[in-house]
Amino acid sequence: MRKQLFLACLIWFCAPASAQEKPVAIKGATIYPIAGAPIANGILVVYKGKILSVGVAGSAIPADATVLDATGKVLMPGLVDSHSHLGGPEGGDASAALHPDARAMDAVNPTSDGFKKALAGGITSINVMPGSGHLMSGQTIYIKMREGHVIEDLLITNEKGLYGGLKMANGTNPMRAAAGVFPGTRAKSAAMVRELFTKAVEYKAKIDKAGKDVSKLPERDLRMEPLVEVLQGKRVVHFHTHKANDVLTAIRLGKEFGFKPVLHHVSEGWKVANEIAAAGLASSIITIDVPGGKLEAMGVSLTTGAALEKAGAAVGFHTDDGITDSRLFIRSAALMVREGMSREKALEALTMANAKMMDISTMVGSLEKGKDADFIILSGDPFSIYTKVEQTWVEGIKRWDISNPKDKAFLTGGYDVYSPIRGEFHHHEGDEH
């Protein structure tokens, strides 16, 4: 019986739903491990949610492994999206411009239809963030595309022991024309941020001074605690910024208070690529087909990826779903390569570079022994429009398969496939036709 099952599973679509009891070996594909050179006709072995081995043809396969034949396909790590709004991650409200205490974790719907888009696009790890309508909109969450019905099922606890970062923004989005609790100018924006961080520095000093004496600790303050984590280098600030001068302001604020923000969007990054590189900061950039539509992002260019690479700065891509669609994430790499980025760096920008921004690079982002068994099967060259994501695996479990009509429907869309009742759709007024 076992032998028959073994033979039967040489057929492509016969992957066990719970792959954890036996190892699974995928052979015949061109493997892009990201951590090293591509392997033609490679073998990936996964077991109990982890990668057992990544090797050349002929390398050892456990005797009890289910073997899947991926001849002609391409195998890559599951993609990592460093900036998304899937699932409805509302942060702070209109009562203030700075909400360090608001958590996306308390808002996101883990069963949202939207996450099906991520799976169909080959995305396995996501930084889901509140929006940019605040100077500080709240805490983000790092999630895996696992099956789950409560948010805790999806959270990734990273190398620093946290499951998210802190979302900040400058430029026009956090500003309001009418005077109130929101800034009306760029200088006011920076001043408000500096005021809050100055308080956090004082608060942290009290904590440090108390040392092990619990009685000397300051009273708990939910707004201060995540900022202390930032100052300690534990919580990453994800900083939305577009214009060159606003990018430099973000860098300046980080320098003043001793934290290294990950810069997001960076539309005019190509203008200040050297400054970003000199500051040792990583950039998470978006691929928009044409410029226009947003005044402060008029300078957006598909050459930003190449410019940052040339300057030696770390760069990753993101979808900013629903600004661009998670199902089209892999397209970002191709367009950036068209405008001058190297293929190698572009593939890194879909995977490892983003994992580093989230402090999860020891867990995901490349196909290496011991890392999570997050991988995708592509029908061909990752930079071709003709290539499709065929399978998306998360921690050794196949979560999406194009040959399954129900799954494929989430790729194409269709009648009642996506529903406002089952999902949260980021929708700009006047968006529709």
Added chain:
Amino acid sequence: MKKIITAVIVTQFAFAATAQIAIKADLLYTVSGSPIREGVVLVKNGKIENVGASLSIPAGYRIIETKVCTPGLVDARSLVGISGSLNIPTDQDQLDKTSPIQPDLRAIDAYNPYEMLVKVIRDYGVTTIHTGHGVGALVSGQTMIAKTNTGTVEQVTIKPLSMLAMTIGSSVSGNFSSPGTKAKQIAMIRTELLKAQQYQKKQADKDSTKRGPKDLKMDVLSMLLSGDIKALITVNSSTDIMSAIRLAKEFNLRLVINGGAEAYRLIPEIKAAKAEIILHATMARNGGDMVNMTRESAAILTAAGIPVSIESGYEAYVPKTRVISFEAGQAMVHGLSFDDALKSITLHPARLLGIDGRAGSIDIGKDADLVLYNGDPFEYLTKVCGVMIDGVMVKEGCD
């Protein structure tokens, strides 16, 4: 001396305007026929002079070589030049909110040939656009057809009045306090079209004293009723598509369904109504009225025998315009053939717009609008390396 200098200058300009060019393409897609290997297109006086395999090139023709050549792309429904790239109130001319029915608003009074986005899509090979008033009003105004080169509106326009832009759907009630509901939307349109019928009758009276005053709005609606211009109705949900079909039947309108996110569910009805389709961009966001869209729409409609044109369409935010070759490419990988994908952005829109006598394919006598690529026109890594409009190179080089 002055006369001689003038003569020389005039000759130079004349030479530039009527320069003969020969395009040598490894692969030439005429769209009207099979692809031609080692294809040659001879261009003279702004027109296609000859096209074929390995044609001999007469002396004096400037030769431009390319891997791939297609006809200039035709965007079946664009908003560039009217809905500006800055996206601030003063550069958004596609929707006036004074009233939900304004058929007298002309696109030529607003179109800016120098708008940044016109150049952006021109550089991607879009040489003809059907642009004008937008989505979000029962009748937002008129549309026009233009080539994407620079100049005055008069110089670039090839049809100052093409269709009447109309919308039935949730976006309308979002823009006006009335109509506030779907039923009100239809009641308002029907009332106005009835008025136009009565106006038409009066205007046709042989006794000129009985005709009554001229009305700019009613004049245009009369053109709609008589079939001189088509009704470009943006509708996406099944209910709204049926409303458009019902309206067209009642008033004998030449219906163009624009958007058509759920058209794939109503193929028999659309065919019976003889409605044409300008399909939404394949990568359009699936929100609101478009939630049930499928990327397979183009393939489904084509298989059912309905010619598909793919638009860039209206975008309220970023990207402020889409690129039809990108959109057609995505339709292609979701079931459309390469040939049909190319037709959806060349010959089909040209026919729908009534300009296939001069655009949409590479044929003798048509305008010399061409796109040169360094590879498969739909591939992500391919670049547009040359664009020609009316025999003049408006883009040269791949960057």
